[in-house]
Amino acid sequence: MLYELLEEHKPTIWNCQVCSVCQRGPWNPYPPKGPTSDRLCPEYEKFRTLTHSALGRIQAAKWMLEGKYEPSDDFVKVVYDCLLCGACSTVGCVVDKEHVPMFRDLRTDLAKVGKGPIEPFVKTATQIEKEGNRFGRPKTERAKWAEGMNISQKADLVYFAGCVASYRAPQLAQATAKLLTHSGTEFVILGENEICCGNPLASSGQMDAFESTVKSNLEAFKEAGARQVITSCACCYNVLKFDYPQLAGNLDFEVVHITELLAKLVNEGKLKPAKPLNEKVTYHDPCHLARLGSRVIKEPRQVIASIPGIDLVEMEGNGKDTQCCGRYPVELPELSMLTGTNRIKDAETIGADTIVTACSFCDWNLNRAAKSVQSEIKVVDITQLMCQALGL
Amino acid sequence: MDQSTIEKLKDIVGPNYVADKDYDLIAYSRAWSYEGPLQPDVIVVPGSTEAVSQVMKLANEVGTPVTVRAGGTTTTGMALPRHGGIVLDLNRMNTIYGIDEDAQAITMQAGTTVYGLIKYIEQRGWKIPWLPEFGGGVTIGGWTAFNGVGAGGSIYGRVGDFIIGLQVVLPTGEIVRTGSASFKGARQFTRYLGTGPDLTGLYLNSLGVSGVMTEVTMRVYPIPEALDCISFGFDTSEDAQEGMKKLIRANIAYGITCVDDEMFKTIGLPPPAPWVVQFFAEGWKEEVEFRIGKARQIIAEAGFGNELPSNTIKMLWGGARGTSLRSKPPKRYFCVGCFHSMDTTAEVFNVYNRVGEKYGMNRGMLWWTCQTYANAFPVYVYDELNDGPEAAAQATKEVREGWTAAGAVPDYPGPNPDCTPNIVPEYLAFWGRIKNALDPNCVMHRGQSPVVE
Ligand SMILES: Cc1cc2nc3c(=O)[nH]c(=O)nc-3n(C[C@H](O)[C@H](O)[C@H](O)COP(=O)(O)OP(=O)(O)OC[C@H]3O[C@@H](n4cnc5c(N)ncnc54)[C@H](O)[C@@H]3O)c2cc1C
Numbered sequence: 033m034l035y036e037l038l039e040e041h042k043p044t045i046w047n048c049q050v051c052s053v054c055q056r057g058p059w060n061p062y063p064p065k066g067p068t069s070d071r072l073c074p075e076y077e078k079f080r081t082l083t084h085s086a087l088g089r090i091q092a093a094k095w096m097l098e099g100k101y102e103p104s105d106d107f108v109k110v111v112y113d114c115l116l117c118g119a120c121s122t123v124g125c126v127v128d129k130e131h132v133p134m135f136r137d138l139r140t141d142l143a144k145v146g147k148g149p150i151e152p153f154v155k156t157a158t159q160i161e162k163e164g165n166r167f168g169r170p171k172t173e174r175a176k177w178a179e180g181m182n183i184s185q186k187a188d189l190v191y192f193a194g195c196v197a198s199y200r201a202p203q204l205a206q207a208t209a210k211l212l213t214h215s216g217t218e219f220v221i222l223g224e225n226e227i228c229c230g231n232p233l234a235s236s237g238q239m240d241a242f243e244s245t246v247k248s249n250l251e252a253f254k255e256a257g258a259r260q261v262i263t264s265c266a267c268c269y270n271v272l273k274f275d276y277p278q279l280a281g282n283l284d285f286e287v288v289h290i291t292e293l294l295a296k297l298v299n300e301g302k303l304k305p306a307k308p309l310n311e312k313v314t315y316h317d318p319c320h321l322a323r324l325g326s327r328v329i330k331e332p333r334q335v336i337a338s339i340p341g342i343d344l345v346e347m348e349g350n351g352k353d354t355q356c357c358g359r360y361p362v363e364l365p366e367l368s369m370l371t372g373t374n375r376i377k378d379a380e381t382i383g384a385d386t387i388v389t390a391c392s393f394c395d396w397n398l399n400r401a402a403k404s405v406q407s408e409i410k411v412v413d414i415t416q417l418m419c420q421a422l423g424l
Numbered sequence: 425m426d427q428s429t430i431e432k433l434k435d436i437v438g439p440n441y442v443a444d445k446d447y448d449l450i451a452y453s454r455a456w457s458y459e460g461p462l463q464p465d466v467i468v469v470p471g472s473t474e475a476v477s478q479v480m481k482l483a484n485e486v487g488t489p490v491t492v493r494a495g496g497t498t499t500t501g502m503a504l505p506r507h508g509g510i511v512l513d514l515n516r517m518n519t520i521y522g523i524d525e526d527a528q529a530i531t532m533q534a535g536t537t538v539y540g541l542i543k544y545i546e547q548r549g550w551k552i553p554w555l556p557e558f559g560g561g562v563t564i565g566g567w568t569a570f571n572g573v574g575a576g577g578s579i580y581g582r583v584g585d586f587i588i589g590l591q592v593v594l595p596t597g598e599i600v601r602t603g604s605a606s607f608k609g610a611r612q613f614t615r616y617l618g619t620g621p622d623l624t625g626l627y628l629n630s631l632g633v634s635g636v637m638t639e640v641t642m643r644v645y646p647i648p649e650a651l652d653c654i655s656f657g658f659d660t661s662e663d664a665q666e667g668m669k670k671l672i673r674a675n676i677a678y679g680i681t682c683v684d685d686e687m688f689k690t691i692g693l694p695p696p697a698p699w700v701v702q703f704f705a706e707g708w709k710e711e712v713e714f715r716i717g718k719a720r721q722i723i724a725e726a727g728f729g730n731e732l733p734s735n736t737i738k739m740l741w742g743g744a745r746g747t748s749l750r751s752k753p754p755k756r757y758f759c760v761g762c763f764h765s766m767d768t769t770a771e772v773f774n775v776y777n778r779v780g781e782k783y784g785m786n787r788g789m790l791w792w793t794c795q796t797y798a799n800a801f802p803v804y805v806y807d808e809l810n811d812g813p814e815a816a817a818q819a820t821k822e823v824r825e826g827w828t829a830a831g832a833v834p835d836y837p838g839p840n841p842d843c844t845p846n847i848v849p850e851y852l853a854f855w856g857r858i859k860n861a862l863d864p865n866c867v868m869h870r871g872q873s874p875v876v877e
Pocket residue numbers: 456491492493494495496497498499502503514534535556557558559561562563564565566567568569570571572573574630631632633635636637638749759801803869
């Protein structure tokens with residue numbers, strides 16, 4: 033069988049309604065909710081043809097399975113134009129709730145027959161293979177962010193910082209570490225033993241490379257004696273929580289997102305933000321936290337609401353109906369920028385001063401977008417906001 | 425299609441909005457329908473009326489067919505190209521120009537989604553006459569071309585009844601306006617004016633054969649103080665028919681709808697009755713209370729039918745409406761519709777059930793009044809992977825034949841079965857003369873039923 037993984041999705045592929053909901057909006061607008069029409073699929077919004085939508089990709093997949101279509105190199109590019117944000121299935125689809133696994137399997141099957149991945153993802157994989165991170169920065173610098181932070185040597189809670197917070201935005205990892213320390217939560221980091229979570233590999237069909245990443249990180253977790261792994265990046269969280277067990281079976285540890293832990297610490301009175309922040313704040317739900325697999329939606333809001341003075345307002349498209357931040361600033365820079373810019377506009381529309389998020393990629397891409405449109409909106413990670421309110 | 429035509433199309437709409445790769449053609453080969461695959465030669469995604477006009481002129485020059493595609497939701501594949509050529513995807517044309525509050529009118533580009541419009545005006549305290557219930561892809565242009573129906577049809581009629589005017593690109597490429605804006609200095613506030621016959625009507629139910637609507641002006645109303653509903657259960661289709669006839673004659677409804685026990689079963693809710701009729705009233709609070717009370721009295725006096733608990737409506741709006749099509753995925757759905765006079769309601773319902781039972785299909789009746797007549801629009805569930813599209817096609821054909829025998833008329837003209845033979849020849853010839861005058865090269869939606877010479 034040529035497309036083995038895709039074959040599993042046959043019932044969905046055959047029964048796709050071709051109803052256009054995956055491009056243009058949800059089923060039930062009464063009362064109006066969810067993303068506005070035309071904002072459902074970032075890819076469709078940019079390209080404006082059905083080809084660039086779940087519907088178009090599903091039709092092509094059907095023809096592939098019927099043996100009527102031999103994918104061209106151009107089509108492979110189309111397959112990689114999707115941000116895998118999952119809005120198409122969660123918000124609208126009547127046939128299936130899980131398009132993302134299907135589109136990932138399509139990429140994997142194509143890669144197996146030598147079609148794809150596209151060059152930027154190959155480059156990312158090469159960097160990961162070489163230095164264990166998506167930027168190709170020296171392995172030895174992985175834990176540089178933690179210098180002088182006095183992190184424990186032994187604890188069964190591991191903080192997995194991820195590539196972005198380790199190399200590109202150390203302030204995010206530092207904010208997380210400060211909060212853990214301040215709340216009296218003992219934790220360790222993996223240091224040079226931490227490598228990329230593998231998200232860019234799993235999502236681009238590079239499954240062999242992904243497997244070796246999983247293996248390496250699992251060994252490191254084992255060595256550290258992890259019972260609980262905390263991530264501050266929603267992409268890392270998602271892949272550790274959902275993809276690792278698929279390859280490695282049940283994990284010896286629990287995967288927890290920092291917002292889940294912060295909510296618990298706030299409820300237990302271990303974090304008491306006292307400094308009023310008189311700002312109008314909106315929370316951007318990362319797809320990987322609120323939509324794709326898990327529904328960590330109320331916890332981050334509880335955390336934000338615990339800060340005195342904050343006026344928490346909602347953007348259109350929130351919770352599981354969130355709009356993607358753009359996710360791939362390196363691999364799909366243009367689409368990523370358009371999507372991020374739209375999210376900035378959403379926040380501006382409701383008059384927010386600050387967008388708070390809970391993912392290194394959302395933070396990266398929304399900051400990048402805000403800068404490009406010279407928006408006055410501040411973009412901060414929830415850990416940074418909490419540090420501010422705690423005077424850390 | 426030759427490369428020079430493709431290049432010209434790129435010059436008109438921009439290179440990013442012309443798609444002719446094999447996978448583009450595959451993406452457009454199906455619509456929400458068992459029909460197809462039917463591939464175009466090229467897809468063009470215009471951004472303006474001017475661009476549409478130039479595309480149409482070019483199509484006439486080179487003699488290529490043009491099929492308009494919007495949401496692609498008419499379930500007999502009306503937006504599929506039957507003879508290749510250009511598919512004109514209107515979804516990029518989605519600007520809403522705002523509400524003219526004094527004229528109680530809203531104008532928007534034809535590719536605006538209906539749900540997008542509803543959201544836009546509700547945020548501003550206005551409403552379109554009634555709320556439809558379909559997928560998010562349906563556009564204003566497609567809805568007008570289809571001339572839709574909904575739960576407030578008793579007062580407001582069909583979509584065509586609240587269209588004030590249009591901007592249209594004729595099949596030969598000229599741009600015209602219909603409605604009062606066709607008179608110099610006037611804006612869109614009425615459809616009818618003393619300058620000649622109603623040309624807007626040429627586009628209602630036109631399904632892409634008489635030109636491309638690029639802008640639509642629709643009547644809007646302030647959101648009323650109250651909207652309420654009372655539900656009645658009936659044991660037989662005959663009783664439901666008689667009950668609904670009485671309610672319509674009383675002339676007090678905003679809308680009357682009917683769903684059946686099969687619908688409840690399909691969406692996994694316990695059926696409150698074999699036939700559930702809902703009577704809606706809108707307006708001032710006292711007025712609504714009066715109308716609901718009157719409906720209650722009428723059914724009580726009829727001696728058949730019983731009032732259902734008030735949460736039935738919630739079950740439907742929260743359950744059937746909006747999720748009526750979410751039964752046990754992954755399955756596909758097809759709908760088939762007809763318009764009929766009230767006295768044929770029971771037979772229309774019976775045909776729907778007979779065919780559903782014959783093919784063992786899960787299903788659900790959706791039915792609305794349109795002033796004094798009605799629209800039946802049942803949904804059937806089928807499995808394209810295991811049963812193939814043939815089952816859906818065959819069931820559709822049989823439902824339509826049964827309805828035709830009962831004296832109903834189709835909601836769209838085909839192609840399964842092609843309704844052309846059932847059209848009175850003089851009428852067909854009359855329409856043929858108009859179509860030929862409008863579209864001398866027959867570029868628009870070639871092969872679309874009814875087929876005219
Ligand atoms: C499950 C379901 C439930 C439904 N429920 C309702 C309901 O409650 N109420 C209701 O009113 N309808 C209902 N419908 C029908 C719905 O109204 C039509 O399917 C819809 O209006 C078609 O619009 P579209 O944008 O998808 O057009 P398309 O399917 O793309 O096109 C329809 C036809 O119109 C032509 N066309 C489209 N746009 C233009 C234009 N701008 N100018 C000229 N020709 C054009 C096309 O060529 C085609 O022939 C339902 C449909 C489904 C599938």
